[in-house]
Amino acid sequence: MVWRTVALLLAAFVLVSVFGQIAPISYVNSGSMDPALSTGDGFVAVPAAVADDPEPGDVIVYRSQEIEAGGLVTHRIVARTDEGFVTKGDANPVTDQQAGEPPVSRDRIVAQVFAVDGRVVSLSGLGTVSMTIRGTIRTSPVGLPPASMELLVLAAGAVLFWRGR
Template sequence: MSVRYVARFVRIALLVTVLAAIAGQALGQPLLLGYVSSDSMEPAMDAGDGFVAVPTLLVGDVEPGDVIVYESGDGVDDELVTHRVVRATDDGYVTRGDANPVTDQQDGEPHVREEQIVATALQIDGTVVRIPGLGVAVTTTGTVFGVVQAGIADVTGTGGDQSGRAVASLLLVLSLAGYMIETVRERRRWRLDRRIDDGTTEPRRVAVAVALVVAVAATAAMVVPAGAESIAFVSTDPAPDGELLAEPGGIVETSYRVSNAGFAPIVAYLEPRDEGVTLERHAAIVPGRDSEDVTVSITAPESEGHYERTVVEHRYLYLLPRPVIDALYDRHPWLPLGAIVALLGAIAYVLCRRLIDSGGSRPARKGGYCTRNQRFRLER
């Protein structure tokens, strides 16, 4: 195995690793990799260390000793927390940071429910597989995005939502321009061989692999936090004062919270699945690292009892103009998701090709690319 092959393999592996971490964390849904931002998990993981995040669907049941990534569920500023499971109870899981003297629940936090868990850290022989310093790239990305968004807001005199839209529009324009440049560049080349002379995989296939990683992360960020949520309430006569209690035929009011754990803004569409449910509004734009409440009014049945009503949420990364997302959503809820995933995949593909191509001079080819002028000179 040549030194060139090893160097290229390491460079590609690092590229895929960093992009997977950035995509998963920036979009608010850990995929393949995650990182810790505090020292609460020392000595297993130091602040900024990365780890391999395995989605819960692939892990199965959570057991004591597992290090899990879960939504804090504090109802104010939801965030992703990485702590170890101490034990399982009827109320949920008891968790604790390895460096903390008491459990999270002794510190006043609620028990962690199954639906809050999004990933589990990979462990070998009881030791977390960690990647030192991986969090630096992710936090840097978030900082850059915040600075760009704040700068646009200062220049244009708009609020956070509108500046987020400006960033999304800028990403769209840059990605389309990059895609067109890449297409023209590819058309001007003559492909004479699909493999380079040292037997390594061609850059196009590597770029496709990276694009797939980003596409899967984007899909998870939009699909996993969304879905159906049931609201339980009681119809009783007389109805005491309290939340989610009403007399038969009365009105129950509560809030549906749309939380965004990522840096990119999202657009969420809400639809009632059952009759008698009225929403304050059917769409909400939530900036990065923020949340928004939508009032839900439910008409209680005429008979007493316990009831449930369901609200369905569809969410999308705000990377397309709002009229485009609205038009696609009106046709089918899956269409905006497909369009946004395709957009992010194209951005990742173009950036990856640029990074690989700029990593050094192209190796000599037995039969690689040549321009029309070069081919003309060869024929002469």
């Protein structure tokens, strides 16, 4: 059981390293998606290339143009228009478009958040651990990008946890 988990984590590490894709597990660093995703919660990000067609109710990760300094935003689709998708954080009083973001076109959608029966599957606290690791390991001593180091540290922690059981 332990070795299977380690093998899966190492396979994920290799895939992320080789293909340079956004890690399939991400996290939120604000409360805009409460209660579906709280600050520090992790989630599985299904790449847009393999995800179902997005529709209202889905939570997506998209590249913003105006809000969040052009970074990645994880919000729910609340409507579809001819210009694109209207998005909103569950805890926000206004849509992203009312805040100045243009409607989200399909080509700006990076991933869709994994959900079961319309409910986001969250990994409580995973982001908090990841943010702590990133703060501790700014540059990798072995030449790996920080995201790869996070995965290695998490894998090592998992092995130590399961061996101690």
